[in-house]
Amino acid sequence: MSLPSPNSQPLPDASALPVPSFAPPPPPRSSGDGNRILYCHCQYAQVVPREVKETVLRRLCQEGVAFEAVADLCEMAARHDPALHRLAADGALKIAACYPRAVKGLFHQAGADLPAASTEVINMRVQPAEEVLSALLGSEIKPNLPVKESRPNESASRTSEPRTS
Amino acid sequence: MSLRDQPALRVILYEGPGAETLEAGERFSTMSALLERGYAVTRTGGEQAVAPADRSSALVLGRFGEGNTPEFSDQNHQSEIRTRDIANLSAAQVADLVETARTELGAARHGEWKPWFPVIDYDRCTNCMQCLSFCLFGVYGVDEERKIQVQNQDNCKTNCPACSRVCPEAAIMFPKYKAGPINGDTVSDADLQKEKMKVDISALLGGDVYDMLRLRSEKARSRFGKERDENKALTERQKCLVKLAQAGDIPPEVLMSLPSPEEIARRAEEAAAKAQAALAWQKAN
Ligand code: SF4
Ligand code: SF4
Numbered sequence: 001m002s003l004p005s006p007n008s009q010p011l012p013d014a015s016a017l018p019v020p021s022f023a024p025p026p027p028p029r030s031s032g033d034g035n036r037i038l039y040c041h042c043q044y045a046q047v048v049p050r051e052v053k054e055t056v057l058r059r060l061c062q063e064g065v066a067f068e069a070v071a072d073l074c075e076m077a078a079r080h081d082p083a084l085h086r087l088a089a090d091g092a093l094k095i096a097a098c099y100p101r102a103v104k105g106l107f108h109q110a111g112a113d114l115p116a117a118s119t120e121v122i123n124m125r126v127q128p129a130e131e132v133l134s135a136l137l138g139s140e141i142k143p144n145l146p147v148k149e150s151r152p153n154e155s156a157s158r159t160s161e162p163r164t165s
Numbered sequence: 166m167s168l169r170d171q172p173a174l175r176v177i178l179y180e181g182p183g184a185e186t187l188e189a190g191e192r193f194s195t196m197s198a199l200l201e202r203g204y205a206v207t208r209t210g211g212e213q214a215v216a217p218a219d220r221s222s223a224l225v226l227g228r229f230g231e232g233n234t235p236e237f238s239d240q241n242h243q244s245e246i247r248t249r250d251i252a253n254l255s256a257a258q259v260a261d262l263v264e265t266a267r268t269e270l271g272a273a274r275h276g277e278w279k280p281w282f283p284v285i286d287y288d289r290c291t292n293c294m295q296c297l298s299f300c301l302f303g304v305y306g307v308d309e310e311r312k313i314q315v316q317n318q319d320n321c322k323t324n325c326p327a328c329s330r331v332c333p334e335a336a337i338m339f340p341k342y343k344a345g346p347i348n349g350d351t352v353s354d355a356d357l358q359k360e361k362m363k364v365d366i367s368a369l370l371g372g373d374v375y376d377m378l379r380l381r382s383e384k385a386r387s388r389f390g391k392e393r394d395e396n397k398a399l400t401e402r403q404k405c406l407v408k409l410a411q412a413g414d415i416p417p418e419v420l421m422s423l424p425s426p427e428e429i430a431r432r433a434e435e436a437a438a439k440a441q442a443a444l445a446w447q448k449a450n
Contacts, residue, residue, distance in 0.1 A: 041200040044279050045341040047348070057200075061193040061208075064186075069196055070205040074280035074340055078318040079273065080169045082219040083205055102340035102349025105284040109315060125348075146351075148288035 035141050037067035038087055040097035040124075044072050048098065048124045055129035056096055056136070063137060073097055077106035084112040092118040092141050096132055098125045104145045116145045168319050171273035173205070173221040175244075176263055180210045183235045184227035185252070194256035195226075202260050203275020204267075218244045222270045224263060228252040245270070281341055282318035283328055289336035289352070292447065294440035299331045301423070301432045311443040311450075322419040330414075 039060060042048040060067050068087060070076055076084055087093060088107055093114070097103050100121035107114045120142050122135045135142070176199055180186045187195065192208070199206050222245045225237050229250045237246045247266060251259050267274070283296070283304065292313055297305040305328075306316035326347050329337035335352045346352040423429060 042341075043200060043203060044276070047341055047343070054197075057196060058189075058193050061196060062189040064189070064210060066207075066209040068205070068207050069200055071200045071203040071275060072280055074282075075203070075275065075278075076173075076205065077284075078168055078280050078282055079171065079173065081173045081205070082221055083173060083175060086219045098340055099345075099349030099351075101286060101351070102284060102338050105286050105338055105349070106340065108287065109284055146288060 035092040035094050035139070036087075036090070037065065037136055038093060038095045038097075039067055039069045039136075040073045040095065041069060041071050042073075042098070042124075044075060052124045052127075052129045052132065056124065056132050059129075059133050060136070065137070073103065073106055077110040080110045084110045088112040088114050093120075094136050094141060095119065095121045096124055096136055097121060098123055100144055101146050114145060116147065117143055119143055119145050121145065168278075172271065174263075174267050174270060174272035175219070175221045175223045176204045176206045177223055177225045178206055178208045179225050179227040180208070183233070184229050186210070187228065191256070195251075195259050198256040198260040199263060202264060204263060220244060222247070222272060224249060224266050224270075226251045226259065226263070278319055279323050279341075280318075281323045281325075281339065282321040283315050284338045284340060284349075285313060285315060286336045286338060289334045290332075291334055291336075292443075293333060294444055295331050295333060296328045296337060297443070298433075298437045298440035300328050300436060301429060303436075304328070305436075307439070307443045311446045313443075322416070322422075324416045325419045327415050327419075 037060065039057060040048075041053060041057070057069070060069075070083070073084075084107055089112070095103055100123070103121045104114055118141065120135065121144060122132045124132055127135075178187075178192070178195065178199075180192075196206055196208065218239045218241065220243045223237075223239070225246060225248045227234075227248070227250065229235065229248070230252055231250070234248050234250050237248060239246055247270075249262055249266065251262070254262065290313060292311075294313060297307070297313060302317075302320045302322065304315060304317050304321045306314055308314050326339050326342050329335075329339060329342075329347045335346050335356050337347070338349045339347050340349050342348045344350075346356045424432070
């Protein structure tokens with residue numbers, strides 16, 4: 001999906017920004033990594049320490065990088081917000097939010113599976129701001145979504161009956 | 166209108182060609198003000214990849230200068246794009262301006278509901294339907310393949326993690342919960358042992374949780390009959406429910422808002438029947 005440049009040449013997919021009709025198209029992406037950044041502000045709970053959120057957001061603003069900031073990923077997942085699809089569908093993504101298992105589940109529940117090979121979730125609930133920032137701003141991506149492990153009790157519980165009232 | 170039907174608004178803070186760059190502090194205060202009002206914001210200088218357009222309406226904010234506001238368009242004609250010049254506006258004024266545009270576009274209003282709802286870890290879930298049969302509020306359902314699903318997020322009772330306690334696989338998360346593994350933290354062997362021992366609220370109470378609720382509620386009701394002082398009656402009822410609340414970490418206000426015993430029984434039966442039907446379908450297919 002992309003948006004047009006003034007001379008109607010489509011822009012490369014990943015850099016699909018609205019561009020002013022009089023301006024030259026922006027270069028496709030920064031020459032370095034091409035990882036996109038998603039920052040979750042966890043607006044409707046106090047589970048991410050305020051100072052961590054603030055430090056991370058402030059530095060992202062200082063660095064002048066392009067990034068996506070969302071007020072609350074949980075809320076967006078509940079709404080099945082179409083933004084989650086574009087975020088999940090478009091290549092390498094570093095997410096500053098909370099536990100990777102929760103973030104993976106939220107995207108899945110919204111019908112927008114995150115690609116395991118190119119998604120790194122950085123946990124602002126437990127990691128200090130500096131660690132979060134070096135992971136977000138570094139050029140390397142360390143995919144870390146949890147993967148399904150087979151467990152011995154799986155088949156047993158598959159047949160368990162629900163409790164009746 | 167259900168949560169899912171409300172259109173979203175994407176806000177783009179544009180600092181690329183044709184717009185002035187914001188000073189870092191102003192950028193931070195503008196982003197913060199918008200996030201605090203519940204918006205999703207793309208910050209771009211046009212130099213690096215961001216996610217492409219989607220079918221949401223987009224509002225492009227920039228310091229364009231009087232009379233120079235450029236035209237933006239979506240090649241796929243999926244999004245309605247509006248622009249606003251934010252030159253000389255404070256962060257709070259920018260947030261107000263976005264709020265006005267949101268109202269005009271009929272986009273979702275944020276912050277009216279605390280996003281508290283179960284999230285299923287399908288890597289762990291065995292589709293046993295315990296959660297469906299437990300929940301009285303119709304939060305769970307099944308898809309066309311009878312796979313468990315969270316269907317009505319906004320029916321969930323804020324801050325109540327009770328259904329995560331009945332899941333034998335520790336597969337139900339509440340990302341905003343205070344502690345692991347319910348908050349999404351890794352499930353340890355110790356957590357699993359707990360689940361295997363079925364330390365759920367009904368076990369803790371030494372019986373079926375709904376029987377317990379019925380009993381408590383009936384007792385409370387007979388007391389209410391004789392009780393003239395409503396405040397005192399309320400305190401009594403609260404006392405009755407303290408143990409239940411502590412055992413399952415269920416907020417007292419959730420228990421206080423439960424329906425009548427008859428309604429509880431009806432809903433529990435309905436939920437159990439749904440779960441039985443889904444399990445029977447699984448077995449047959
Ligand atoms: S995804 Fe995590 S950090 Fe983001 S809103 Fe939900 S609980 Fe908060
Ligand atoms: S109780 Fe747990 S394992 Fe069973 S269906 Fe619900 S989420 Fe899946």
